[in-house]
Amino acid sequence: MIYSLKLETAFILVGVWLIVAHGLALFKSAAAKSWLRTFPRSKKWGIALASVAAVWFFFLVAKMDLGEFSNWRPTVLIATPIAWVLTWKYVDEFLAVRALGMVVLLAAEPLLESAFLRPEPSAQFLRVLVYVWIVFAMFWVGTPYTLRDQINWVTAAEKRWRLAAIGGVVYGVLLLGLALTLPKPVA
16 A cells, blocks of 8 residues: 555545535635636646646655566656656646646545445445546546536536535535544554
8 A cells, every 4th residue: 555544534635625625616606617717728727736746646656666667667757757847848738637637546546545445335435436536537638628618517507506516515524424433443
């Protein structure tokens, strides 16, 4: 295991993130919609998120056991900053969306690892959410205009927007509640 994130901590982190993000969408609706509509083509968000993904990937490759590919470690460690610079310089089209997809894919691993071999049925709530994020993130990296279309769809109708925001807050509260109800490990 690469990360030592406990399931309880994962529930709390994801739950708080969902409540804050969807709460802002609910109570600061106009600002959130405006920001979301500009996000896919935002160069500064693209560079910031690509930087996060590159640094995370670099340290992940430096730390993890690559098995048969361990002899590739130096090459990948040298290629990562080069790829970051080339991406920053030449990928203008939907860089923020692609980089967001990369960060989501990187974040999925510790969250899924926290639920690995956990017998509690409540762990399914985290697993299902993370796998949905993974599917979306793969589309965002490969066909980034899909996030723009998703944003346009959810912001087009106030009822959809409010339902999505309330749904995110409710799911976040559910995850926080599950964190409190998990059985404590026996020492």
